[in-house]
Amino acid sequence: MIPTLEWTKDGVRFLDQTKLPLEEIYVTATSYDDIATIIRDMIVRGAPAIGVSAAMGVALGVERSKATDIDSLTKEVEVMCDVLAKTRPTAVNLFWAIERMRAKYYALASQPDATIAKIQASLIDEAKTMYNEDIAACKRMGAFGAELLPKSGTVLTHCNAGALATCGYGTALGVIRAAVERGAKIDVFADETRPYLQGARLTAWELLHDGIPTTVLCDNMSGSLMRAGRIQAVIVGADRIAANGDVANKIGTYSVAVLAKEHGIPFFVAAPWSTIDLATATGDGIPIEQRDAREVTHSNGKQMTPDGCGIENPAFDVTPAKYVTAIITEKGVLRSPYADSMRAMMEEAETAKA
The missing domain is CATH 3.40.50.10470 (Translation initiation factor eif-2b; domain 2)
Incomplete structure (x- = not known):
């Protein structure tokens, strides 16, 4: 399949759709701000892909956060969600994906044994799950x-x-x-x-x-x-x-x-x-x-x-x-x-x- 986007060890990798059909160029987002720009500039587009991109944006933002406690991380997550939600207003999948990631975050953060490391791993897994769910749904x-x-x-x-x-x-x-x-x-x-x-x-x-x-x-x-x-x-x-x-x-x-x-x-x-x-x-x-x-x-x-x-x-x-x-x-x-x-x-x- 055409690799529209994928999670990698270096960040989230996107096929730059603004360069098609003449060039197949990939760009790697290393922050949630990068992903917001990629969505806004239509490097990635299409409602389902926008939704999963936003989910990966939240996961990437949390993974790369410098927060040292959950309260600080919670404030950062709200900023991430807000920035990503403002990228494109019509595609409802964007808001659906952000809310799913936000709900997952709060469920994890409220657990008595919550740690930043556990939250990071779980949110990455959730974004990857949404990626796989999208492919299965399309089929x-x-x-x-x-x-x-x-x-x-x-x-x-x-x-x-x-x-x-x-x-x-x-x-x-x-x-x-x-x-x-x-x-x-x-x-x-x-x-x-x-x-x-x-x-x-x-x-x-x-x-x-x-x-x-x-x-x-x-x-x-x-x-x-x-x-x-x-x-x-x-x-x-x-x-x-x-x-x-x-x-x-x-x-x-x-x-x-x-x-x-x-x-x-x-x-x-x-x-x-x-x-x-x-x-x-x-x-x-x-x-x-x-x-x-x-x-x-x-x-x-x-x-x-x-x-x-x-x-x-x-x-x-x-x-x-x-x-x-x-x-x-x-x-x-x-x-x-x-x-x-x-x-x-x-x-x-x-x-x-x-």
């Missing part, structure tokens, strides 16, 4: 989703929801991989995904790496290809899914979903359960990250727009649940009405635990 998601894709034909995807957006295998691209592994004859249309070009740079790179035929489209081409009957399904990832099934994903996803609905093409979302935000009732409550105008005004360092013009650069948009055919998770496939199917899936999981 289960792939198995569920493969049944929904056509046995042959072309699948459109937007942005990058593959191994590069996770710890390995991928969400939307993991479903495509699983379908191909089962014998489906699928090729992929990858929207270029302006302005950051995750589709052109990343999705095309990793699918060709796996030998899956891929064609890059300008973002405004999908409608005409749908009308011509050249797209049989759409599958995307997600950065946050509200309790009613509204989906926040990379800017441009909403337009693709509306077009798919108009042309009778199934529109699937693949995301781990940690992407579902039951505390947010609808997509209207999802915060949308606004990014640097330079991502729009410049391309490869060259200015593309006149001085003085206004720039809009939201990183995400929200697709209402009515456009979503199904949401594929590692626990199973959710169908509309999503509030009901989410509740049923949660109850089923709780029953299984009991």
Whole structure:
């Protein structure tokens, strides 16, 4: 699998996705501040990968802390969590991972025999566990989703929801991989995904790496290809899914979903359960990250727009649940009405635990 990130003895090692597809360069974070910068600058990106990166950031920060007592370490942990939480506001996996690490820390710190060394070792183990859980979840998601894709034909995807957006295998691209592994004859249309070009740079790179035929489209081409009957399904990832099934994903996803609905093409979302935000009732409550105008005004360092013009650069948009055919998770496939199917899936999981 493509090594998006990994824990090493020197720190946390990341594939620098800003350099793809022309260069495969790795950077090593040696502090939680480094990881915050790596997340903010999109050296690592994709909601599941962001979450695990943040978990490793907390673990790395605690491992390298100079605190001599648990009270001092606790204050440092709160600062680490706050810094990491401010990196990217839309991906709920970020906050889920930070809260999981914070809860683990306080459970450890409250034990009568707690020591800094024990806490350090346990938090590193927890971050590594989350890494392995993410890969396993993607593979289960792939198995569920493969049944929904056509046995042959072309699948459109937007942005990058593959191994590069996770710890390995991928969400939307993991479903495509699983379908191909089962014998489906699928090729992929990858929207270029302006302005950051995750589709052109990343999705095309990793699918060709796996030998899956891929064609890059300008973002405004999908409608005409749908009308011509050249797209049989759409599958995307997600950065946050509200309790009613509204989906926040990379800017441009909403337009693709509306077009798919108009042309009778199934529109699937693949995301781990940690992407579902039951505390947010609808997509209207999802915060949308606004990014640097330079991502729009410049391309490869060259200015593309006149001085003085206004720039809009939201990183995400929200697709209402009515456009979503199904949401594929590692626990199973959710169908509309999503509030009901989410509740049923949660109850089923709780029953299984009991």
